[in-house]
Amino acid sequence: MRIIFMGTPDFSVPTLMALIEHGHEIVACYSQPPRPAGRRGLELKKTPVHEAAEKLGIEVRTPTSLKSDEQAQAFADLDADVAVVVAYGLLLPEAILSGTKHGCYNGHASLLPRWRGAAPIQRAIMAGDSHTGMMIMKMDKGLDTGDIAMGERVAIGENVTAGELHDTLSILGADLMARAMAALERDSLQLQEQPKEGVEYAAKIDKTEARVDFSLDAKTTHNRIRGLAPFPGAWCEMNIGGKWERVKLLRSLVDQAATFNKAEMSPDDRGLVVGCSSGAVVITRLQKAGSKAMSAEEFLRGAPVEGVR
Template identity: 85%
Template structure:
């Protein structure tokens, strides 16, 4: 089929590549505009989808908005059969949603209607969910409210990080989307309405959420750490060699039975133990600003921790 692909981050790239490998014609790629990068922000960095599409010789379009007649006409003039959307990052107005023969199909990283919105992977882990999934949905005007075409469940391990789940769902999403497009082409893709019960919204991660004050219990603190790893990274300040330093906590283990005073630390065979409102988290991987990530044992050899806040 003739497909318009709309996506921006690394998460979207496997789906683009899979559609090409399955013989579909990608008539254009839409992606977020290049962003300032480099130490001074003077360079403009193209998105991962933008770079992948250029390597494939596909036209890339990077409008700042799609909410005007000119963009709607340019979209329609591509004469595409369908649009595939994976983590694009712009709201699609009605003219775009209806701008192809079959509409727009979105790859969304949750078991809809749970975790509609911007950060479904992180929110599922932060909430302590035992399962999530990937779904293909025909888009409508609402926020992830469209009819479901296809989906698959994925277990979330007790120590799974957002980065690990991101990679799993990215590959699964590529497989599901190619299967959905093949079924659409054959005329055998069946849609069903989302349930009206169980709706949860996955709000964009606020920077303030990443600062851990250890006022939650051990499991909730552990879920926060792994839900924000590796990016943006949950963090606290540690008192090291007489000064406070910001440190990201990248991997942890929850120990509800280990009792340590809240925000106090102690050495543990598994890593650095920090007391929570109840129980403790054992930090196994951490990273000081400007340094590489390292195992807790290595970190503590060079920087004994005298306190956290």
């Protein structure tokens, strides 16, 4: 089929590649515009989808909005059979949703209707969900409210990070979308309305959520740490050599049997144990500002920690 691909981050690239490998023609890629990068923000960095498409000789379009009549006409002029959308980042107006023969199909990283919205992977982990998944949805004007075409469940391990789950779902989503497009081409793709019950919204992660609160229980604290790893990274302040410094917490374990007081800490052979309102978290991987990420053993060897807050 003639496909318009719309995506931006690393998460989207495997789906683009899978569609090409299955013999579809990508007539154009839409992606977010290049953003300032580098220490001074003087360079413009293209998105992962932009870079991948350019290497493949595919036309890339980077509008800041799709709401104008000119954008709608340019989209329609591509004469595509379908648009595939994976983590694109712009709202699609009605003229775009109806601008191809079969409409727009989205790869979404949750078990809809749970975790509609911007941060489904992080929110599922932070909420302590035992399962998530990928779903292929025919898009409508609502926020992730369209009919479901295909879906698969994935177990969330108790110590899995958002980064690890991201990678798993990215590969699964590519395979699922390729299967969905093959079924669409055969005119055998069946759609099912989303359930009315169980709707949850995955709001964009706010920077204020990243600070770890050790007055919460150990499980909640652990889920926040792994749900925000590696980006943006949960953090706390540590007293290192008499100076309080911000430190990202990238991996942890739960120790429900620990009897530490809140924010009381002690290193052991597993890592840095920090007390919560009940139980404790064992920090096993961390990163100080301006330094590389390292194991707790490496970190504590070079930076004796005298307190945590």
